[in-house]
Structure formats: C-alpha cells, structure tokens
Amino acid sequence: MTQKVAVLGTGKIGEALLSGMLRAGWAPENLLVTTRRPERAAELRERYGVETVTNPDAAKRADTLILACKPQDMGKLLEELAPHVTTDRLIISAAAGITTSFIEDRLAEGTPVIRVMPNTPVLVDEGMSVISAGSHATPAALTHAEEIFGAVGKTLHVPESQQDACTALSGSGPAYFFYLVEAMTDAGILLGLPRDKAHDLIVQAAIGAAVMLRDSGEHPVKLRENVTSPAGTTINAIRELENHGVRAALLSALEAARDRSRELAAG
Ligand SMILES: NC(=O)C1=CN([C@@H]2O[C@H](COP(=O)(O)OP(=O)(O)OC[C@H]3O[C@@H](n4cnc5c(N)ncnc54)[C@H](O)[C@@H]3O)[C@@H](O)[C@H]2O)C=CC1
Ligand SMILES: O=C(O)[C@@H]1CCC=N1
Structure with missing residues (x-):
C-alpha cells in the first residue's frame, strides 16, 4: 500500500518540508496538507497540486501525520485529532519544545510518536533534521522519518533529552x-x-x-x-x-x- 503523508499546520516549516518532499519525488496525490485559513489552503493547492483536507480527515486518510503548527497550538490540534488517530498511524512532531510524552498522553495509548527538529535549509536540500523516538516508535517508524527528512538534507538521531539543545543550535x-x-x-x-x-x-x-x-x-x-x-x-x-x-x-x-x-x- 502506498504511504500517504499529511502535513498539519502548513506554515513556513511545513511548506518547506512539503516542497522538499515533492522535489524528492513524492507524488502529490500521496501528500495531504491542512491549514487554518482557506486562503492559505488555496495557495498551497495552486502552488503544489496537493489536496487540502481537515485535520480529522488527515488523521483518517494519512499513514504519517507531520505536526507543524506552533508549540502553543499543539494542545488544541491534538484535541481535534485524538478521536481520529488510531495506533497504526505515525505521528511526527516538528514543534520546538513539545515532548513525545506530551503528544503520547493526548492520543490513543500505544500511538507511535517521533520528535524531529528540522531547519529552514530544507528548502534548498541542505537541512538538518534531528530525530528522537518516543516510547512506541519502532525502528521501522524511525526509518520512515529518516526517509522523509533525509530527502531534504542530513539527519541525526539524538536522545530526546538533547532535543532542546539541538533546537538552539540547529533549528534556530x-x-x-x-x-x-x-x-x-x-x-x-x-x-x-x-x-x-x-x-x-x-x-x-x-x-x-x-x-x-x-x-x-x-x-x-x-x-x-x-x-x-x-x-x-x-x-x-x-x-x-x-x-x-x-x-x-x-x-x-x-x-x-x-x-x-x-x-x-x-x-
Ligand atoms: N520556522 C523554523 O525555522 C522552524 C520551525 N519549527 C517548528 O515548526 C512549527 C511551525 O513553525 P513555523 O512554520 O515557523 O510557524 P508558522 O506560523 O509559519 O506555521 C504554523 C502554521 O500552523 C497553522 N495552524 C495552527 N493551528 C492549526 C490547526 N489546528 N490546524 C491547521 N493549521 C494550524 C497556522 O495557521 C500556521 O500557518 C513550530 O512548532 C516551530 O517550533 C521547527 C524547526 C524550524
Ligand atoms: O524560533 C522558533 O521557535 C522555531 C524553532 C526553531 C526555529 N524556529
């Protein structure tokens, strides 16, 4: 089965990732995006030929959900997603500061979560994405995250305890x-x-x-x-x-x- 990836909260970093995935050869029909504003959705549809959907639809239809909203909006987004996310979905958060346990606590028990800190040079395929696994993320899930982020630059695995430092060095x-x-x-x-x-x-x-x-x-x-x-x-x-x-x-x-x-x- 073809894997579908959804970017939820497609602002600056979400769009940078989306454009990188398309450059790396992902088919637009396997990518879904969500936005808060309809004008932004129209812009992304026109620019990239991807389908824009609601957050619950993204959770129902995509295998991998990349959460790219601001940390301050994460609680609300997870509330919206929780009833629709099943444990066969992979959740990847790109939000600064937000821990995998914050996300795990708000979704169905056993949902695999990965925390990634990318940076904007993903726009020119020279990004650095620092990856940490949550409690239920399998090696296969980590490999999948590496495939996504490795297409737009380098990747590095660190224990989650080092993510805030990596955000200071690499994300910023x-x-x-x-x-x-x-x-x-x-x-x-x-x-x-x-x-x-x-x-x-x-x-x-x-x-x-x-x-x-x-x-x-x-x-x-x-x-x-x-x-x-x-x-x-x-x-x-x-x-x-x-x-x-x-x-x-x-x-x-x-x-x-x-x-x-x-x-x-x-x-
Ligand atoms: N900008 C950067 O260089 C980097 C940002 N990040 C992280 O990425 C996240 C986003 O940052 P930016 O792209 O800079 O911010 P941004 O403000 O450009 O993008 C966030 C987007 O999420 C949307 N959004 C918020 N709640 C939503 C919801 N419930 N449903 C759908 N869309 C929703 C907003 O409308 C906005 O377009 C943050 O968590 C930040 O920590 C991580 C690495 C680098
Ligand atoms: O300034 C921020 O909070 C985000 C996270 C890393 C880069 N930009």
Whole structure:
C-alpha cells in the first residue's frame, strides 16, 4: 500500500518540508496538507497540486501525520485529532519544545510518536533534521522519518533529552548566520560600499567558509588562524569581537534559546 503523508499546520516549516518532499519525488496525490485559513489552503493547492483536507480527515486518510503548527497550538490540534488517530498511524512532531510524552498522553495509548527538529535549509536540500523516538516508535517508524527528512538534507538521531539543545543550535541556527550576514553587510555600508556589493561579498565569504568547514577536515580554529596574518587586518577585527564579548554573547544566546525550548514544553 502506498504511504500517504499529511502535513498539519502548513506554515513556513511545513511548506518547506512539503516542497522538499515533492522535489524528492513524492507524488502529490500521496501528500495531504491542512491549514487554518482557506486562503492559505488555496495557495498551497495552486502552488503544489496537493489536496487540502481537515485535520480529522488527515488523521483518517494519512499513514504519517507531520505536526507543524506552533508549540502553543499543539494542545488544541491534538484535541481535534485524538478521536481520529488510531495506533497504526505515525505521528511526527516538528514543534520546538513539545515532548513525545506530551503528544503520547493526548492520543490513543500505544500511538507511535517521533520528535524531529528540522531547519529552514530544507528548502534548498541542505537541512538538518534531528530525530528522537518516543516510547512506541519502532525502528521501522524511525526509518520512515529518516526517509522523509533525509530527502531534504542530513539527519541525526539524538536522545530526546538533547532535543532542546539541538533546537538552539540547529533549528534556530540558520537565523544566527542570517543575522551575522545582515550585520556585516551594514558594516560594509559603514565602510562606504554599496549595499548590493557588500551583500554579495559577505554571502560569498559565508558560502566559502561553510564549504571549507564542511569539506576541509580542518578545525575552525585552524581555518581562522590561516586567515589571520601577523600584524594584519583580521587580528584587529578579532580583538574588537573579543572586546565586545561576541563569544560570550553566543554562549548566552544559545543557552537562552535552549531555555525557551524547555519553557515551550510547559505550555
Ligand atoms: N520556522 C523554523 O525555522 C522552524 C520551525 N519549527 C517548528 O515548526 C512549527 C511551525 O513553525 P513555523 O512554520 O515557523 O510557524 P508558522 O506560523 O509559519 O506555521 C504554523 C502554521 O500552523 C497553522 N495552524 C495552527 N493551528 C492549526 C490547526 N489546528 N490546524 C491547521 N493549521 C494550524 C497556522 O495557521 C500556521 O500557518 C513550530 O512548532 C516551530 O517550533 C521547527 C524547526 C524550524
Ligand atoms: O524560533 C522558533 O521557535 C522555531 C524553532 C526553531 C526555529 N524556529
């Protein structure tokens, strides 16, 4: 039997996943999506040729339900789904903070649940999806989740106790790099460059640095040292970064993101 997958709460990350699954070769007729607003449903139907359904219909018709609403909306969505979800369904939650036990407690006893933290680079097939199994998820269910998320980037299994930290590093991670690019582009303006040139220079530096980090096998410290000539320009910039506590700011920032993920679990 062909497996049907439904994305419930198709906002930014839900749409990113949906588009990735279609790029990876999933047939549109095997994908269902749910939305809160009818205009959004029409947009997704038109853009991707997928069927839009209600949450109860998604639960009745799809084998795998990917829950992609905000953590704050999860309780209500599960209330709506509970009467229709049978234990032969696989539930995959992409919501920050929400634990597998939160979901298990609200659905039929024995329902398999998997928690996944993806990130927006799934849009360009360079995502990272961090996967943890709930109490009733079988190895086959985990393999299925890996197939879905592996089509749009890398996957990593972690114990669920590490998910809040992974959310801080990986789920939110792209935002920190976008923020740095935005700030460094402003620095280019300060130095008198046109914005478009400043943007292109920083984006290419980011791409080059990312590929080196991935492919060179060198430690980031070594890569940075290779750029930092004695009495040169880079060390002057590094001194300013140290003076302004950028390393400490990053430690605190990611800790704050991890703490927020924990808070979201509490509702
Ligand atoms: N944006 C990101 O980079 C990432 C987000 N996430 C998680 O994904 C989830 C969604 O985040 P975003 O896509 O950024 O938010 P979003 O607000 O763009 O999408 C959530 C969507 O769910 C819909 N929704 C809410 N309740 C619903 C219901 N009962 N039935 C149908 N649709 C419903 C909303 O209308 C909205 O379109 C969150 O739980 C977040 O923690 C996870 C990884 C990365
Ligand atoms: O900011 C958030 O809460 C979501 C989860 C990870 C990335 N975006």
